[in-house]
Amino acid sequence: MSPAMNIVLPILAIASTAYASCSVSGTTTIQNAGDATQLATCTNTFSGSIAIETGAAGPIALDGIKKIDGDLVITNNSIIQILSGDSLEEITGTFKLDTVQVLNTVNFPKLKTVNEIIWNALANLQATQFDAEITKVSNLDIQNTQLQSLEGINLESVDKVTIANNRYISSIIMQLGNVTNALTLEANNPEVNVSFPNLEWAFNLTFRNCSSVQVPSLATLNGSMGLYGNTFEDFSAPNLTKIGGALAFASNTELTNITLPELTEVTGALQIANNTKLSEINGIPKLKTIGGALDFHGNMSDVELPALNDVKGAFNLQSTGDIQKACDDSFQPLKDKGKIQGNFVCKGSVANPGGEGSTPTVTGAGAKKTGAASALSIDTNALGLVGLAAAFLL
Numbered sequence: 001m002s003p004a005m006n007i008v009l010p011i012l013a014i015a016s017t018a019y020a021s022c023s024v025s026g027t028t029t030i031q032n033a034g035d036a037t038q039l040a041t042c043t044n045t046f047s048g049s050i051a052i053e054t055g056a057a058g059p060i061a062l063d064g065i066k067k068i069d070g071d072l073v074i075t076n077n078s079i080i081q082i083l084s085g086d087s088l089e090e091i092t093g094t095f096k097l098d099t100v101q102v103l104n105t106v107n108f109p110k111l112k113t114v115n116e117i118i119w120n121a122l123a124n125l126q127a128t129q130f131d132a133e134i135t136k137v138s139n140l141d142i143q144n145t146q147l148q149s150l151e152g153i154n155l156e157s158v159d160k161v162t163i164a165n166n167r168y169i170s171s172i173i174m175q176l177g178n179v180t181n182a183l184t185l186e187a188n189n190p191e192v193n194v195s196f197p198n199l200e201w202a203f204n205l206t207f208r209n210c211s212s213v214q215v216p217s218l219a220t221l222n223g224s225m226g227l228y229g230n231t232f233e234d235f236s237a238p239n240l241t242k243i244g245g246a247l248a249f250a251s252n253t254e255l256t257n258i259t260l261p262e263l264t265e266v267t268g269a270l271q272i273a274n275n276t277k278l279s280e281i282n283g284i285p286k287l288k289t290i291g292g293a294l295d296f297h298g299n300m301s302d303v304e305l306p307a308l309n310d311v312k313g314a315f316n317l318q319s320t321g322d323i324q325k326a327c328d329d330s331f332q333p334l335k336d337k338g339k340i341q342g343n344f345v346c347k348g349s350v351a352n353p354g355g356e357g358s359t360p361t362v363t364g365a366g367a368k369k370t371g372a373a374s375a376l377s378i379d380t381n382a383l384g385l386v387g388l389a390a391a392f393l394l
């Protein structure tokens with residue numbers, strides 16, 4: 001606060017009520033609807049944070065204010081149902097709603113810009129009204145709400161997104177062009193359809209428990225992408241060329257088709273594991289380089305990576321299906337030529353296909369006894385895979 005403000009504040013306090021001041025150094029606490037109405041005199045910017053008391057009933061209407069240069073916070077309030085602001089366009093700090101059990105209306109028709117949205121445990125919030133659409137947020141974190149959609153939140157670009165445990169959300173669609181840090185979707189409605197039609201690049205992407213994921217424009221990832229426990233049958237990223245970290249598909253129970261037609265390089269590990277119905281891996285025709293380990297285990301009977309010629313980590317391919325021909329004709333020769341640098345395991349007809357480092361037990365009569373697991377020599381690149389698995393276990 002500037003020295004001038006220090007002088008002005010007490011004068012305002014005398015002239016009007018404590019809340020008529022449009023600039024506070026800390027947090028103004030609103031206890032009731034009347035307190036909120038008093039703030040309406042601040043027709044432009046309210047400088048400072050606004051917190052709504054645990055015991056405030058509302059409805060709380062922050063009408064008149066265009067900009068809150070601070071935070072707007074309600075935590076642990078079990079009586080407020082309605083929060084609104086007819087003129088609010090921007091919150092420069094955090095818009096936090098945490099454990100506000102009966103809140104059912106959040107109506108800010110002009111809100112467009114918020115630094116952080118952190119909402120958690122909103123047991124009655126099924127919808128929000130943001131008519132102008134919120135397009136600029138650096139951190140969006142929405143968990144444990146009853147929201148059925150994110151209508152009105154349509155970000156152009158973002159640093160970090162976490163949307164988890166919203167059991168009713170039916171679709172997550174945004175115009176997002178890029179994600180500078182990470183986007184994680186997890187344990188929302190199992191039927192949730194996800195679409196980011198304009199997303200061109202992201203650092204990390206993690207999709208869990210989604211019913212469909214569309215990323216038609218995704219071209220590069222600086223970091224990693226993991227897809228776990230989803231129920232889609234197809235996954236395709238038609239424009240994806242390069243992954244700066246790891247790529248993992250695990251436990252996607254309905255997945256039958258992975259299509260990554262332009263992917264040439266994965267700098268970290270590539271893991272495709274325990275996707276029960278995935279019998280063919282033949283949609284990654286241009287993949288040339290894997291900077292970490294390759295770890296495929298599951299029920300595959302056809303594995304084709306025709307362009308592969310450099311695996312810096314280990315190679316582990318274990319399947320219940322008969323993949324001996326691919327092992328003999330495609331992968332063993334790469335190992336022999338030194339193009340697979342780490343430990344090499346390639347085995348079909350395995351009873352319980354396991355991850356990199358596990359020793360396969362062949363049950364079927366069809367499998368030749370070649371390519372058996374040797375004593376383990378997991379090099380540092382292979383350890384990247386362990387890191388990958390750990391990093392994605394939230």
Ligand SMILES: *[C@@H]1O[C@H](CO)[C@@H](O)[C@H](O)[C@H]1NC(C)=O
Nearest residue numbers: 054055075076077078079099
């Ligand atoms: C939430 O409020 C209730 C009473 O209103 C109180 O007992 C409880 O301690 C508060 N919890 C937190 C985390 O502030």
Ligand SMILES: *[C@@H]1O[C@H](CO)[C@@H](O)[C@H](O)[C@H]1NC(C)=O
Nearest residue numbers: 169170171189191192193211
């Ligand atoms: C997701 O899309 C599928 C296929 O279009 C549709 O059947 C399903 O109902 C959608 N999910 C929700 C929650 O609307």
Ligand SMILES: *[C@@H]1O[C@H](CO)[C@@H](O)[C@H](O)[C@H]1NC(C)=O
Nearest residue numbers: 156157175176177178198201
């Ligand atoms: C991020 O996406 C936004 C919206 O599409 C775009 O305006 C911006 O140029 C992008 N930034 C970078 C660095 O790609």
Ligand SMILES: *[C@@H]1O[C@H](CO)[C@@H](O)[C@H](O)[C@H]1NC(C)=O
Nearest residue numbers: 181182203204223224391392
């Ligand atoms: C991306 O994910 C990796 C592995 O989980 C992690 O080490 C890294 O910090 C993440 N980077 C960002 C920017 O979130």
Ligand SMILES: *[C@@H]1O[C@H](CO)[C@@H](O)[C@H](O)[C@H]1NC(C)=O
Nearest residue numbers: 197198216217218219238239
């Ligand atoms: C895919 O990439 C090409 C070449 O960069 C580009 O012309 C095309 O618009 C992209 N497609 C989508 C859906 O973004």
Ligand SMILES: *[C@@H]1O[C@H](CO)[C@@H](O)[C@H](O)[C@H]1NC(C)=O
Nearest residue numbers: 180200201202203220221222
């Ligand atoms: C991530 O990749 C995009 C697109 O290639 C690039 O514009 C951006 O600067 C990269 N970000 C980081 C942190 O490396």
Ligand SMILES: *[C@@H]1O[C@H](CO)[C@@H](O)[C@H](O)[C@H]1NC(C)=O
Nearest residue numbers: 187190208209228229230251
């Ligand atoms: C969500 O996916 C994880 C795997 O990442 C899985 O363990 C979990 O059972 C799934 N949850 C639901 C509700 O499907």
Ligand SMILES: *[C@@H]1O[C@H](CO)[C@@H](O)[C@H](O)[C@H]1NC(C)=O
Nearest residue numbers: 234235236256257258259283
């Ligand atoms: C797999 O998906 C791709 C693109 O989504 C499609 O072109 C191809 O026909 C599918 N393959 C099978 C076997 O369904």
Ligand SMILES: *[C@@H]1O[C@H](CO)[C@@H](O)[C@H](O)[C@H]1NC(C)=O
Nearest residue numbers: 250251273274352353354355
């Ligand atoms: C796949 O399942 C096996 C057996 O349950 C387990 O040992 C392995 O860790 C799983 N792999 C992944 C990547 O989840």
Ligand SMILES: *[C@@H]1O[C@H](CO)[C@@H](O)[C@H](O)[C@H]1NC(C)=O
Nearest residue numbers: 274275276297298299320353
């Ligand atoms: C292979 O398929 C069977 C039967 O669908 C399933 O029980 C098993 O978990 C699958 N194994 C792997 C490693 O995905």
